[in-house]
Amino acid sequence: MLEKLLLNHYEAAAVILSGIGLTNLLLQRNLIKKIIGLNIMDTAVYLFLAAKGYVEGRAAPILIADGAGGWLRSSELYVNPVPAGLVLTGIVVSVSVTAFALALTLKIYESYGTLNIDEALLKMTQEQEQIEARIDEAEEEVLA
Amino acid sequence: MINMFAYNIPFASIFLMMIAAIVTPLLPKHGRVPEKLSCVMIAIVGVLSAYLLYVLTRGGQSLSFNFAMGHFPAPWGNELRAGPLEAVLSLVFSVAMLLSLTGNFASTAEDIAPARRQIFCVLVNLLTASLLALTYTNDLFTAYVFIEINTIAACAIVAVKEGPETARAALRYLIMSLVGSGLVMIAICLLYDLTGHLLMQNMHGAIQVLVATKSYMMPLTVSLALITTGLAIKSALYPFASWLPDAHGSSTNASSAILSGLVLKGHIITIIKIFCRVYGLDVIHVLRMDTVIFILGIAAMIMGSVHALRQKNVKRMIAWSSVAQVGYIFLGVGLNTVAGVAAACLHIIVHACVKPMLFTAAGGLSNAAGHKKGLHALMGTFYVNVWAGLGLIAGACSMMGIPGFAGFASKLSLTLASFEHGSIFWALSALAASSVLNALYYVPAVIVVMTRSKDAHKKFTAPPPTLSYKVSMSVFLALNFYLGLFCVPLLRLITRGVNVL
Numbered sequence: 001m002l003e004k005l006l007l008n009h010y011e012a013a014a015v016i017l018s019g020i021g022l023t024n025l026l027l028q029r030n031l032i033k034k035i036i037g038l039n040i041m042d043t044a045v046y047l048f049l050a051a052k053g054y055v056e057g058r059a060a061p062i063l064i065a066d067g068a069g070g071w072l073r074s075s076e077l078y079v080n081p082v083p084a085g086l087v088l089t090g091i092v093v094s095v096s097v098t099a100f101a102l103a104l105t106l107k108i109y110e111s112y113g114t115l116n117i118d119e120a121l122l123k124m125t126q127e128q129e130q131i132e133a134r135i136d137e138a139e140e141e142v143l144a
Numbered sequence: 145m146i147n148m149f150a151y152n153i154p155f156a157s158i159f160l161m162m163i164a165a166i167v168t169p170l171l172p173k174h175g176r177v178p179e180k181l182s183c184v185m186i187a188i189v190g191v192l193s194a195y196l197l198y199v200l201t202r203g204g205q206s207l208s209f210n211f212a213m214g215h216f217p218a219p220w221g222n223e224l225r226a227g228p229l230e231a232v233l234s235l236v237f238s239v240a241m242l243l244s245l246t247g248n249f250a251s252t253a254e255d256i257a258p259a260r261r262q263i264f265c266v267l268v269n270l271l272t273a274s275l276l277a278l279t280y281t282n283d284l285f286t287a288y289v290f291i292e293i294n295t296i297a298a299c300a301i302v303a304v305k306e307g308p309e310t311a312r313a314a315l316r317y318l319i320m321s322l323v324g325s326g327l328v329m330i331a332i333c334l335l336y337d338l339t340g341h342l343l344m345q346n347m348h349g350a351i352q353v354l355v356a357t358k359s360y361m362m363p364l365t366v367s368l369a370l371i372t373t374g375l376a377i378k379s380a381l382y383p384f385a386s387w388l389p390d391a392h393g394s395s396t397n398a399s400s401a402i403l404s405g406l407v408l409k410g411h412i413i414t415i416i417k418i419f420c421r422v423y424g425l426d427v428i429h430v431l432r433m434d435t436v437i438f439i440l441g442i443a444a445m446i447m448g449s450v451h452a453l454r455q456k457n458v459k460r461m462i463a464w465s466s467v468a469q470v471g472y473i474f475l476g477v478g479l480n481t482v483a484g485v486a487a488a489c490l491h492i493i494v495h496a497c498v499k500p501m502l503f504t505a506a507g508g509l510s511n512a513a514g515h516k517k518g519l520h521a522l523m524g525t526f527y528v529n530v531w532a533g534l535g536l537i538a539g540a541c542s543m544m545g546i547p548g549f550a551g552f553a554s555k556l557s558l559t560l561a562s563f564e565h566g567s568i569f570w571a572l573s574a575l576a577a578s579s580v581l582n583a584l585y586y587v588p589a590v591i592v593v594m595t596r597s598k599d600a601h602k603k604f605t606a607p608p609p610t611l612s613y614k615v616s617m618s619v620f621l622a623l624n625f626y627l628g629l630f631c632v633p634l635l636r637l638i639t640r641g642v643n644v645l
Contacts, residue, residue, distance in 0.1 A: 018330060025323055034319060041326050045333055052337050086285060086336070090329065093292045097322060100296055104303060104315040111308035120312060128309075 010051030017044035031105045031115045035098060042094040046087045053083025146209055150199040154211055154224045154280040157189040157234060161273035168266045174258050176249075178265035183245055186272055190238035197231035206640040210282060219346055225282035229489060229641025232634075233279050233413060239623075240405050240496045241272055247504040247616030248398035250609075251511060255305045255396040264304045271297040271402065278410045284332050284422065285342045287414055291328060291378070295321040298407045301399040302391050313390040320377055320387040327374030334367040335422070344421040355427050365431050371418060372433055379411035381474055382444030385467045389451075392463035397507030400459060401500035404466045409492050412473055416485060420645045425480050438478025438567065442574040444471025449581035457517045458506045461585060462499070465543060468578060469495045475571060476558050483561035486639040491554035493634070494542070494627055498550050501620035502539035508532030508613060509593060512606045519589060524597040529609050531617040533593055538624050540586035545579050550624045553631030555579070 005012050021044055024037025061081040063071040105115065112120045164185040171177045200207045208227030212218070245252075245268065256264055274294040281287050299321065303314035336342060338360055339350035354360050377384040392400045419428050428434050448468030455461040469491070476488025506517075512528040513521045526533030542551035555575060562571035609617075627634070 018326075022323065022326065025319065025326075031315070038322050038326070042329075045326070045329050048330075049333050052333070082342070083336075086333070089285070089289060093289065097292065097296065097318075100299070101315070101318055101322070104299075104311055104318065107303070107311040108308065108315060111311065117312075117315075120308075124308060124312060 011048060014044045014048035014051065017041075017047065029116050029118055031101075031108065031117060034117075035101050035105070038101070039094065039098060042090060046090060049083045049087050049090075053080055053087075055079050146199060146207060150196050151209065151211065153192045153196045154226045154230070154234075154276075155213070157192055157238075158224075158273050158276045158280065160185055160189060161269050161276065165266050165269035165273065168262060168269060171262065173262055176253075176261075178262045179245065179249070179252070182265045182268050183242055185269065186238050186242045186245070189272070189276065190235060190242065193231055193235040193238060196226060197228065197235055200226070200228050200231055201637060201640070206644050208644045211280075218343060219341065222286055223282040223343055224280045225344075226280055227641050227644050228637055229645060230279050232637060232641065233409075233489070233493070234276050236493045236496050237275050237279070237406055237409070238272070240500050241268070241275075241402060243616045243619055244398055244401035244405065244500040244504065246612045247500070247620070248396070248401065248507060249612045251397045251507050254511075257306070260304055260306070264301060267297045267301045267304065268402070271301065271407065275406055275410045278414050282344050282421075283342050284335065284344065284347065284418075287417075288325070288329055288332055291325055291411070291414065294407065294410055295325060295378070298403060299391075301402065302395040304399070305394075305396040307394075309394045313387075313394045317387045317391040320384070324374040324377035324384075327370045327377070331367045331371035331374065334363055334370070338363055338367065344417070347422050348424055351423055351427060355430060368423060368428070368431050368433050372415065372437070375411045375415045375418075376440070376474075379408045379415070380467055380470055381440050382447050382467060382471060383440070385444070385448070385470075388467060389455075389460045389463040392466065393457060393460035397503055400463070400507075401503040404463065404503060405496045405500040408466065408470060409496055412470070412477075412488075412492060416477060416488065417645070419477065420485065420642070425482075425485075429480055434478050434480035436478075437474050438480075438571075441471045441474030441476075441478050442570060444468060444474065445574050445578040446471075446581065449578055449585070453581070453585050455585075456519055458510060458519050458522060458589065459503070459517055461519070461589070462502050462506055465502075465582065465585070466495075466499060468582065469499070469543070471578070472554070472558060472575075475574065476561060479561055479565045479571070481561065481564055482639065482642050483557075483564060486635060486642045487554065487557040487561040489638045489642065490557050490631065490635055493638075494550045494554040497620065497623045497627060498539050498542045501535050501617070501624065502543075504613075504617065504620070505532040505535030505539060508609060508617075509536065514606065519592055522589075522593050523595050524593075526593045527596065528606060531609050531614050535617050535620060536593060537590055538621055540590050542624055542628070543586055544583045548625065548628045550627035550631075552628055553635075557631070557635055 018041050021037045021041025025034055025041060028034045028037060058079045059077055061078040066072050108120050109115055112123045114120055164181060168178045168181060206228050211224040213222040270293060274290040274297065277290040278287060299314045299318040302317060303310050335347060339347045341347045341350060354364060380388040392403050419425065445468050448464055448471055452461050452464035455464060473488045473491050476484045476491060508529045509522050509525045509532045510517045512525040538549060542549035545551045545555040559575060562568050565571065
């Protein structure tokens with residue numbers, strides 16, 4: 001068991017990191033910490049992909065000159081470029097999602113003056129109750 | 145054979161909507177040009193999909209083809225795939241999207257300021273593009289990218305109506321969606337690691353070999369569990385549905401209609417494609433995921449309706465009813481047979497036509513009552529906006545499964561599909577219980593709306609429904625009756641589509 005963990009230590013680290021990220025994303029009440037949790041989770045996936053895409057002793061998938069005017073074309077010399085491509089796409093997605101989440105957080109902070117999602121909910125319910133009470137009063141006046 | 149024009153339609157429809165999204169910010173901000181552009185583009189996509197459907201199913205055949213993006217051959221290049229099922233779904237999606245926009249033309253103008261309306265149109269175009277891409281894609285990582293585009297656009301059309309309530313609902317929706325897409329991403333990485341492919345048919349081949357040799361069964365099960373959970377969160381399967389009523393209940397009517405009718409369906413289609421094309425229904429059964437989906441589907445059918453019973457706000461009630469309807473779809477998927485999946489697809493189509501109609505009707509009625517959403521405030525609004533009233537009644541009958549209405553067709557096919565399954569008792573009991581529960585909250589709503597209140601002429605000063613509202617509502621009603629009365633050819637078509645999936 002421990003041997004397998006040591007052999008796959010990158011993957012083990014990725015799993016632990018994604019667990020930390022997911023827990024933060026779900027359980028933190030502070031919105032900024034939630035978003036940090038999201039980023040940790042995404043980073044864990046990139047670590048996993050990068051670890052899977054790397055083969056020891058092989059070069060990045062860019063042709064190497066063989067010194068005689070040609071190129072070394074054997075696929076044994078290079079790593080698979082697809083995982084790196086996936087990581088890049090993932091980073092782009094994660095940046096845009098983070099920006100959007102931060103924008104919404106800012107909006108909530110402007111409305112309620114708090115980053116705690118529970119406090120914001122409490123304030124919202126109170127405000128709604130007040131508005132409903134006011135509407136009821138107005139209706140009663142009209143009827144009277 | 146498929147002609148060149150039809151061959152390019154899947155890519156062209158996605159590309160057209162993308163181009164529309166890019167062009168929209170350049171249009172004049174005032175007036176309604178951006179919305180008209182969106183409507184025209186979606187209508188074009190609808191016509192193209194109808195033609196594609198005709199070409200693929202002409203003369204009783206069921207053709208399908210792979211479109212190689214950039215002409216790179218299969219294991220390396222990115223691919224789109226089109227068959228009868230994909231064509232009929234994109235046709236239904238574009239029709240429902242168009243009607244949701246035109247039906248709520250007036251209420252969108254009231255809820256959203258002109259400058260933001262342009263952004264709304266960009267988001268709607270992106271959302272349509274992502275739905276089409278999820279329907280057509282043959283590459284799992286492309287599916288992931290479009291799931292994320294779909295997430296951002298869907299959360300943003302909630303937040304586009306100003307107010308702290310929508311910002312909070314959108315943020316909650318976003319967080320749950322991000323948990324879902326994170327799980328999907330991890331699962332796709334695991335699958336890529338196991339199979340070495342991203343194209344669905346190549347993954348399928350590799351997974352067949354893994355299952356036959358009983359190797360790497362644990363990672364395979366984990367990947368399936370993660371991808372199903374991730375997409376179930378995004379499609380609001382019951383225990384993960386708590387975000388839905390907030391998001392669908394607080395947004396503007398057009399957004400609610402689009403979110404409930406279409407956005408959820410994009411993710412369900414992805415699940416169905418992953419089950420049928422990546423793992424294969426036999427492997428799903430070996431890994432026991434069909435039982436999990438079946439049980440969760442039944443729980444959703446019951447609990448969604450139980451929650452809907454307790455709502456006082458009409459839009460939140462309809463939103464919880466969506467949770468129950470998603471349960472029906474997952475019940476069909478959980479049967480894990482071709483007939484079950486076909487019935488699930490029929491219910492996707494039925495719900496994509498009925499739920500936008502219900503939201504449009506509820507919007508019209510609460511508008512008639514002076515923008516109040518409480519159920520009791522809607523008393524007598526039927527007589528102010530007859531079209532909305534008719535829409536609510538037809539939608540309610542459909543959700544209860546009254547013969548002749550759309551919901552009856554899909555419930556009937558779900559029932560027939562469950563006859564082939566071992567757990568027929570549970571499936572039939574759940575269908576019966578859920579139908580009764582649906583009636584328990586839809587019938588009182590209809591009664592309230594149709595009860596004349598004494599001071600009706602004093603209370604209601606809302607303008608009469610616009611022409612676009614009437615036209616969209618009559619098309620919705622016609623679709624509802626068409627699906628209810630002539631579902632057999634459609635079901636046969638879907639079954640052929642599922643068979644070649």
